């Protein structure tokens with residue numbers, strides 16, 4: 001394992017603190033990403049069979065957008081924020097100063113192996129930290145490329161990429177070194193392990209985890225649009241997306257129409273024979289493939305269902321007649337399989353959602369604002385869309401993160417900068433005013449205290 005103390009020393013030298021330094025590194029990263037564009041496409045094709053178009057929209061483009069936003073706003077973000085001062089402290093003035101955290105660890109997942117690893121790194125750079133990056137070993141081509149890019153453009157005392165098996169590498173990294181923050185994206189199960197390891201050393205964490213994101217289609221929704229938006233986000237990236245709709249609850253009165261429109265949309269997007277669509281994303285590995293294909297026996301297949309282990313291919317699949325007790329309703333699906341339930345009574349539908357509380361996302365399709373409000377209030381979730389799905393992730397003006405089992409903390413845009421800095425409270429007091437009232441003896445001052453402090 002490479003030594004980590006140089007990263008702490010580099011941070012403590014103050015080298016990463018000037019805005020000019022942070023901007024220069026962000027620009028360097030952007031340039032390197034653009035000049036490695038073709039290699040990134042190749043890596044994502046190799047790891048997930050991602051097409052360049054999908055790779056740009058969901059990986060490279062998002063990262064470039066995030067860097068551009070950070071470069072544009074960093075000079076404002078770092079300015080001390082003047083806040084009010086209460087009467088007791090007048091004539092002091094008060095500020096919130098954003099301090100860099102120190103040396104931080106960013107652990108990435110395999111599903112968007114480039115974007116979900118680099119996006120938090122951008123926040124960490126904007127925050128003025130030194131950074132250790134641990135990409136996912138399950139996307140080996142992308143992991144190797146991230147390591148290559150980082151090594152090529154940054155000295156190891158500023159940013160270090162460590163590859164390898166997470167269960168080995170992360171405890172090893174944390175054994176003799178106390179990180180100042182840990183940013184983890186991945187499964188809830190591993191998130192718990194990370195949280196425990198961090199707790200041992202009182203390290204603050206951001207945990208971007210998963211969950212079963214429900215999607216509700218009400219009777220008054222635009223069914224064609226709902227079907228199209230759900231189909232595209234459920235089957236993009238082979239459904240291996242933390243914000244994809246996990247299952248859909250459709251009002252009984254529009255069930256048949258929804259199924260017909262959903263099938264039509266899927267054919268339109270991925271072709272009559274998605275098996276031979278070279279741009280349809282594959283399942284990451286055989287372990288995930290075997291887990292997913294077991295779900296197919298847990299209901300009645302309405303569309304798709306075919307699979308090919310050798311090619312890690314699973315049809316875009318819609319199924320119904322699924323028991324709420326089935327495994328497919330107990331675990332996050334994270335693949336191109338969509339269970340469909342119909343409901344007439346919203347209360348019953350909410351009971352099913354309650355089986356897996358606090359999802360990362362909740363989607364409601366309806367044209368009635370009262371219905372939408374009722375659903376939003378009834379289903380606590382990390383993030384949401386109304387008449388849409390998954391796109392909330394791409395708007396850097398919105399904080400992204402879970403609640404409860406789906407995560408701790410938030411990031412994207414300015415929220416990333418907040419995550420990777422500490423809001424230091426600063427009270428500045430002039431010396432020309434130093435009244436005795438503030439000093440002992442206190443006897444006889446109670447009346448005045450009661451007047452001023454209330």
Ligand code: NAD
Nearest residue numbers: 108109110135136166167170186187190208209210211242
């Ligand atoms: P994962 O938990 O298997 O691995 C993620 C990272 O953790 C990898 O870098 C891996 O090396 C490391 N890791 C694995 N075991 C570890 C251990 N014991 N100790 C320390 N590190 C370890 O997650 P994944 O399978 O790559 O990602 C899929 C999951 O991530 C899904 O549940 C999905 O919902 C979730 N996810 C969440 C978001 C989000 O933004 N909230 C985004 C993408 C994926």
